Amino acid sequence: MNLLFKPAKTLGASLLLASAFMAQPVLANGPIGEHVNHLQANLKSYAEEVEWMVGKVDTMVSDYDKKGAKAVKTDDLIEYWESVKFHSAIETNYVPVYASIWQGIYGVKMAIENGKPAAEVRKEQEAMNIALWQGLGAVKLAAKFQQKGLLESVKATATEEMTQSATIDEIKHKLDRVVAKFAERLQDEATNIVHDTYLHLFEGVEGTLIEQDANLVEVLEKDFNVTLPQAIKNGKSVDDVRNVVSDMQTKLDRAKTLIEKAEKSRKDVF
Template sequence: MQSLNRVRKHRVLGLAIGLCAVLVAGQVSANGAIGDHVNDLKGHLNSYSEEVNWLVAKFGEVVDTYEKKGQKATDTKVMVEYWEGVDFHSAIETNYVPVYASIWQGIFGVKQAIEAGAPIAKVREEQAKLNQALWQGLGAVKLASQYQEKGLLAKVQTTEVEPTTMPEILDDIKHRLDRVVAKYAEKLPDAATSIVHDTYLHRFEGVEGALIEQDAALVEDLEKDFNVTLPQALNSKTSVDDVRKVVESMQAKLDKAKSLLQEAEKKRKDVF
C-alpha cells in the first residue's frame, strides 16, 4: 500500500514543544485532537492492523533505500510523518504510553543510525526493535479493546477533565509522568521538562499539604524528584530507559502516597 487515505496532514514536530505547555488530564492526547475511534477500539482493529503493516513496510522502504542508495538519498524525516499520520498513533498513545514511548524510541533509533552513517547491520537491528515495538503496541490495543468492550476502561476524554479528589490528582500525576517519558522519547526534552514543572505546580502542590501530615519524608523525596532528579535526567541526554526508571520510581512513591491518603480518609470517616 503506497498511500493511506486516513493519513492526516503532517503535524510539524517543532510545534509540539509549544503545544505541550497546554497540558491535559486523563487520557487526552498531548499531540493534538484524538478521534472518536479510540472509544471504539474493537471496531477499528482491522484498520489499526492495516496501519501497522503499512508502517512496517514504509519504514522498511526507508532502510532499503539507505542500503541501496546511501545516506544522501535517504529521507528519514518521512518516518515521523508516517507515524504521526495514522490513527493507530492515538490508539496506542491513549492506552499504553510505555509502548508509545518505545515506538518513538525505535523511530529515532533507525533515524539516527542512518543519519550517522551506521553500517546497514546496525540499522537493521534498530529496525527490528522498531517493528517489535509496533507489533507490541498492536497487541496492547487489542487487549485494551477487550477491556473496553467489557466496560472496564473509562471513556477516553477528548476535552480536559480536572481531577476532583486527591487520589484522582495522584493518578493524574502518574499519567502526566508517563507523558514525560513519551515526550523525551520524541526527542522533545524541553516539552518533557515543561510537563514536569507544570505537574508539580498545578497538581502536586495541591496535595502535598495533606501528604505532609501522613509522611513528611515522602513529600520531601518527591519534591526532590520533581525539582532535581527528573529534570537533571531530562537535561543530561540520558537514555529513555534511564528516564523511565526515574519516573517508575516516582510513580511507586505516588502509589504509596495515594494509599496513605485513602487510609487517612477511611480513619476520618470511622471517627465520624
C-alpha cells in the first residue's frame, strides 16, 4: 500500500497545528532521544521509518489474508512502533495524533486477533496509515517552528516558576497524554497521570479559581476524581475517553481566562 503524505493545503490548517505546538509545554516521560530537539536533521529518517512501518504492517496483513492468524504475531505491531525514533518525535510534539496512531495499531491488532475478515483488517490498516502520515506532517511543521526558535527544547519536568495560566496549559497537555496512554492500553499509567495532574497541578490553581468560579472548580474536581478515572477503569473506547478529556479541556479554557484576569488584576494593584 503506497500512501503519500499530502501537506495541509490551507493556511488555516497549518495555523491550527502551529497553535497546538506552541500552546503546549514540550514534556516527555521515559527515554526519548536528543533527536527530538533536532527535528529538521531527522526528517528523512522519520519518513523512512513511516514507510518501513507501513510496509511491515502491510506484509503482516497480507500474511494474515493468505495464511491465517497463526502465521502472524500481532505483538510485533507494538514492537515495530516502539522501535522507531519517529515514535518519540510525534509523542513530544503532537499528542493527539500520537494517540490516533496507537488506536490504529490496536485496531489492526484486535481485528486480527478477533478473526475479522481481511477486508476489515485492511480498513483498520488504512486508518493507521492515515494517522502515521498525519503524524509525519505534524512533525515536519514542528521542525519549521523549531528552526525558528518557536519551540522549547524537550525537558523532563515543568518549570517551578510556571505561572498559574501556564499551569492550565500544562494540565491540558497532561490530559492529552492520558488519552495517548489509554490508547496504548496502559490504563494504570493513564490513571496515574490523571491523579498526579490533579494533585500536583490542578490543586495549585484551585485557590485562585475558587475565588473566580467555585462551581467550575467543583465540576472539574468531579471530572478529575470520578468521570475520567471511571471512563478509563470501565474500559470505554478511546473516543469516549477523548470526549471526556475534550470536555474537561473546554472547562480548563474557561478556567485559564478567569485566572489570567486574576493575574492581571494582581499586577495592576502592584
